[in-house]
Amino acid sequence: MQDNMIKTENLCILDKKFAVINPCKMCQPMGAVQALLGVKGAMPIIHGSQGCSTYMRFQLCRHFREPINVSSTSMSEGTVVYGGEGNLLKALSTIWKEYNPEIIGVTSSCLTETIGDDMALIIKKFKNSHPDEDLPPIVPINTPSYSGSHVDGYDKAVKSLVENLAHPEGKNKKINIIPGMISSGDVAEIKNMLDELNVGSIFLTDNSESLNAPLNDDVAFLPDEGAEVEEIRDSANSIATISLSKHADSAAMFLQKKYGIKSISGPLPVGIRNTDQFIGYITKITGTKIPKSIEKDRGIMIDAIVDAHPYNYDREVAIYGDPDVVTGMARFICELGMIPSVVCTGTQSSRFVQDMENIAEENDFSPVILAGRDLYDLHQQIKCMDLELLIGNSYGARIAKSEDIPLLRMGFPVYDRLGAQRISILGYKAGIRMVDIITNTILENYYDESGHEFTNFNEISC
Secondary structure (H helix, E strand, O other): OOOOOEOOOOOOOOOOOOOOOOEOOOOHHHHHHHHHOOEOOEEEEEEOOHHHHHHHHHHHHHHHOOOOOOEEOOOOHHHHHHOOHHHHHHHHHHHHHHHOOOEEEEEEOHHHHHHOOOHHHHHHHHHHOOOOOOOOOEEEEOOOOOOOOHHHHHHHHHHHHHHHHOOOOOOOOOEEEEOOOOOHHHHHHHHHHHHHOOOOEEEOOOOOOOOOOOOOOOOOOOOOOOEOHHHHHHHHHOOEEEEOOOOOOHHHHHHHHHHOOEEEEOOOOEHHHHHHHHHHHHHHHHOOOOOHHHHHHHHHHHHHHHHHHHHHOOOEEEEEOOHHHHHHHHHHHHHOOOEEEEEEEOOOOHHHHHHHHHHHHHHOOOOEEEEOOEHHHHHHHHHOOOOOEEEEOHHHHHHHHHHOOOEEEOOOOOOOOOOHHHOOOEHHHHHHHHHHHHHHHHHHHHEOOOOOEOOOHHHHHO
């Protein structure tokens, strides 16, 4: 049995070791850049070839539909041989003088990690060469592209930010929130929920406005919204840190170990139970009472689930994407009476496997769990099962078309539909919308115009 796949009696794919086909993950710098774009006035630099930063901008622009600036040290064949110190020093100088950023985040790439460039030492040399200048904070983030995933890159970026900036000065009565790689809409949902609870917070980091900005006459080369550098410094004074993602809690563990700030990790507040747990954390930490508005939203969501139950019950679903999103959606799908028969993530994670096994045991079903696998493996598994819904990013569109299964798009990236940055699944209000979307997808694909369910697939094709 392979470490990166859990076999069940339902497994029908053969293990392959020769290649990754249509990966279910992206490289570490992608996650690091997303974290940095949630910091006000931040400029990310990819220390590597120019193609690396171009790839980041391409993926981020077509998902968020916003202008994205990612700088590059433009490594070439010569600098690979002799090292990229000169390129990084020049890039830092140019960015500092031309853009005047509030913070610079330097992420490595597979190229610079392979040749062994010491970014922290190079950054120290740059600072020492400008002893009398008011330089912005410069944060090195080691993100080798040949290992891990974008989820790991996000985690490392947030940890590097607090390691380099957090400074204790006395308690601020706030809660640090590490959202993980969720949409701008979901960050906004969590912020609105905390406002209703009247709880002060520091988001590490906050892309709710920086990657979902209004159109105006200003041209911003740097994020003009997001977590401020002073807020990140103040994170060392908070009363607790809640990581919505179990795979992005390294910064929380650092703050707990160094400053004694209580760390709470996951799960992503998707659905009734997970959102209840998140609200429970907040009320226990702060002593605040749950307002009537949140209780009302919870009741409406339960009512929506009951209304939708006749259409959703016992339908089998496949979910793929980032590990915390998949496990969160899997539990939510179970609350709808559906069965997450296949779950897949490109991240090799024992936490993901354990969470899915717990969800399966609690709801008495036996899923196929694919961890550290790709979309080829997912497709091979789906071929031999009778599934009725696929949930994940745009890379699953070919699978959905090939197997004639509706695809509910969410996660990253979503590039073949508009509004990906506003897709929201967290909390009760977003949960209500998700119940409607999922149920209406089932109605559209498996019921006729009179509301009668198709009895076989021939009827659907007709």
